[in-house]
Amino acid sequence: MHADERKEAETIIRASGVNVRKCMKCGKCSATCPNFDEMDIHPHRFVSMVEEGDIFALMQSKSLWRCLSCFACVERCPRGVEPANLIEAVRLEVIRPLAGNRLRPEAIPALLDEKIPQQLIVSAFRKYSK
Amino acid sequence: MKFSYYPGCTLKTRAAELDVAARQAAEALGVIMEELPEWQCCGAVYPIARDELATRLSAVRALDGAKRLKNPLLTLCSACHHVIKRVNNDMQTDDDMRAKVNSYMDLDDPYSGETKVVHYLEMLRDEIGFDKIRERVTQPMKGRRISAYYGCMLLRPSTVMRFDNPENPSILEDFIAALGAEPIRYPYRNECCGGYISIEARDVAREMSRKIMNSAVKRGADTIITACPVCLYNLNENGTGEVPVVYFTELLAESLGVKEPEGGLVHAR
Numbered sequence: 001m002h003a004d005e006r007k008e009a010e011t012i013i014r015a016s017g018v019n020v021r022k023c024m025k026c027g028k029c030s031a032t033c034p035n036f037d038e039m040d041i042h043p044h045r046f047v048s049m050v051e052e053g054d055i056f057a058l059m060q061s062k063s064l065w066r067c068l069s070c071f072a073c074v075e076r077c078p079r080g081v082e083p084a085n086l087i088e089a090v091r092l093e094v095i096r097p098l099a100g101n102r103l104r105p106e107a108i109p110a111l112l113d114e115k116i117p118q119q120l121i122v123s124a125f126r127k128y129s130k
Numbered sequence: 131m132k133f134s135y136y137p138g139c140t141l142k143t144r145a146a147e148l149d150v151a152a153r154q155a156a157e158a159l160g161v162i163m164e165e166l167p168e169w170q171c172c173g174a175v176y177p178i179a180r181d182e183l184a185t186r187l188s189a190v191r192a193l194d195g196a197k198r199l200k201n202p203l204l205t206l207c208s209a210c211h212h213v214i215k216r217v218n219n220d221m222q223t224d225d226d227m228r229a230k231v232n233s234y235m236d237l238d239d240p241y242s243g244e245t246k247v248v249h250y251l252e253m254l255r256d257e258i259g260f261d262k263i264r265e266r267v268t269q270p271m272k273g274r275r276i277s278a279y280y281g282c283m284l285l286r287p288s289t290v291m292r293f294d295n296p297e298n299p300s301i302l303e304d305f306i307a308a309l310g311a312e313p314i315r316y317p318y319r320n321e322c323c324g325g326y327i328s329i330e331a332r333d334v335a336r337e338m339s340r341k342i343m344n345s346a347v348k349r350g351a352d353t354i355i356t357a358c359p360v361c362l363y364n365l366n367e368n369g370t371g372e373v374p375v376v377y378f379t380e381l382l383a384e385s386l387g388v389k390e391p392e393g394g395l396v397h398a399r
Contacts, residue, residue, distance in 0.1 A: 011184040034322045038334055040368055050143055065330055069175060069288035070322035088178040103329065115367060117359035119140040119209055122174040124329035126185070 008055040013058060016089035018049040022079045029073035029083045039063040043073045043083040050086050055093075064091040064100060065128070095130045103128035131257055132194040133248065135163040135279065138213065139171040141207055147163070147358035150207055151379035154249055154388045159266065163204060164194050172213040183230055188227070189217035190231055193245045196320055202246040204253060208358035210284035212291070215247045219290045244270035249284065249293065250379070251301055260308040268387040270310025277314045277351035278302030279342060279375070281361045282322050296320070300354065304379060309385040320347035323364040336368040343369035355381060 012019070023044075030042040041049070041061040049058055058064075067087045074082045094100050105126055112121070141149035156163050170188040177185035192214060194368045196203035205211035222243030232240040248256075254263060254343055288296035299320060303313035322343060324335030343365055346354055355378040356362050365375040383389035 001192070015181045017180045034338060035327075035334065038331075066327070066334070068282075068322050068325050070282040070325070071180070072322070073287060074283070085178050092179055092182075097174040111369070115144065115363060116328075117140045117144040117363050118139070119145075119174045119207065120326055120328060120360045120363060122139065122171060122365055123326035124171055124358065126175045126177075127326055128330065 002056075005055050006053055008059075009050060009053040010088065012050055012055065012089040012093060015092065016082070016085040018047075018050075018082050018085050018089075020047050020081070020086075022080050023047045023051070024079055028076055028078065028079065028082070032072045032076045034070060034072060035066050035068055038066040043067075043087070046086045046090070047081055047083055050090075058090045059094050061090075063087065064094060067091075069127070071080070090128070091127070095128065101129040131160065131253075132164065132201060133164040133253070133389060134199050134201040135206075136145075136166050136172075136192050136210060136322045137276060138205075138207045138210040145207070145362070145377070148206060148357075148359065148377040148379055151389060154390070155379060155382045155386055158383075158386045158388045159263070160301035161258070162240045163255065164199075164201070166192060166199075166203070167361045169195070172210045172214070174209050176213045176216045180224075180227070183227075183234065185218050186220065186227070186231060187235065189214045190221065190235065190241055193218055193221070193243075193247070194235075194237060194241045196243065196245045202248050204248050204250060206357065208249075208281060208283040208356075209360065211247070211249045211364040215268075216290050217246050218243050219244060221399065240248045249357075251284075251305065252293065254305065255301055263305075264308045264310075264364075265380075266329045266398050267309055269385050270307075271381065272310050274311035275314050275350050276306045276311045276381070277312075277316055277346035277349070277354045277373075278319055278322075278378075279346070279354050279361055279365065280320045280358045281356065281358050282320070282325070283358060285320055298356055302378065306355070307383075309381055311381075314346065314351045316345045316348050316349045316351070318342040323361045324368070325360055325364070328345050328364060328368065330361075332368065339364045340370050341367040343372060343375075347372045353381075 306313040328335040
């Protein structure tokens with residue numbers, strides 16, 4: 001494993017607070033994910049790949065932008081692994097560096113309609129930008 | 131019965147109906163909702179990562195504000211409730227987070243999770259009681275078939291939220307029954323509407339919202355109620371449009387006979 005990738009894995013484990021070794025590979029997190037069809041790497045793979053230190057592939061994953069933070073995987077994991085916390089930690093590793101933002105303020109006006117609640121815009125900003 | 135009330139950003143603007151109807155109903159029920167002075171936006175999403183400090187502070191300020199006023203903190207928006215309740219849990223259980231937040235905020239009296247966070251629905255169920263509410267209803271919703279949409283934020287993770295059974299909740303159905311309507315249960319009532327994905331990929335939110343609305347309509351619902359402005363937006367704007375989605379407080383105020391007359395505050399559906 002590349003030294004930078006090892007460092008990323010340590011950061012993700014620390015920031016997420018997840019103990020990936022508790023996972024018993026039952027796949028319930030992916031089975032219950034309401035956005036499973038939209039993901040290229042599924043929640044149970046996040047757990048395995050963080051354990052294996054395979055972080056760069058996760059940082060390229062479309063799933064980072066498709067996780068809804070609905071906490072279904074967190075609620076239903078029989079081992080309390082919290083896969084959504086890993087997805088969040090990887091997403092932060094992508095958007096925290098300068099120029100890592102996915103959503104830019106200039107792009108917002110074109111995305112709005114008259115009924116869109118402020119809460120939705122704030123949520124998207126918190127998830128897609130730093 | 132007195133609470134410090136945290137409205138949150140959207141209840142002052144797009145979701146004014148949720149807020150106004152809640153205040154009217156509370157007044158009719160003898161509950162004092164004192165708006166927390168100088169509250170700030172909670173951030174709308176709980177900062178999951180344990181190294182996120184600044185994004186927790188506005189919730190801590192609200193919690194500490196209620197503590198200094200010696201009131202429980204009443205929330206209404208599902209997202210605000212979720213964020214504030216979980217940050218409060220962090221302040222109670224995470225020694226490292228508590229130490230960092232307190233050293234950053236430099237309060238006279240450090241905050242350690244003393245405030246009790248109560249959602250408006252919990253206040254109705256646990257403080258007043260649905261039986262009492264049933265007695266106060268002057269305009270019962272006879273013949274109405276109403277489905278509850280819970281969404282995610284009130285229920286999960288249940289170890290922290292402790293709101294209701296996360297897989298088979300009943301608080302909103304009990305609420306609907308107290309107003310004299312028939313609660314219509316349906317399989318998708320605690321599935322995600324897509325939330326903020328509307329900004330990133332509206333087609334995804336559309337598919338999820340349609341599944342939810344179809345599921346309720348198939349069981350015979352004539353209306354869907356929710357406590358969350360994002361859920362209401364997604365279901366109304368990205369759903370099938372077959373039934374209206376309104377805030378639960380609107381029905382409560384209507385049943386108690388204290389709702390604003392049609393006009394200014396009602397959704398342009």
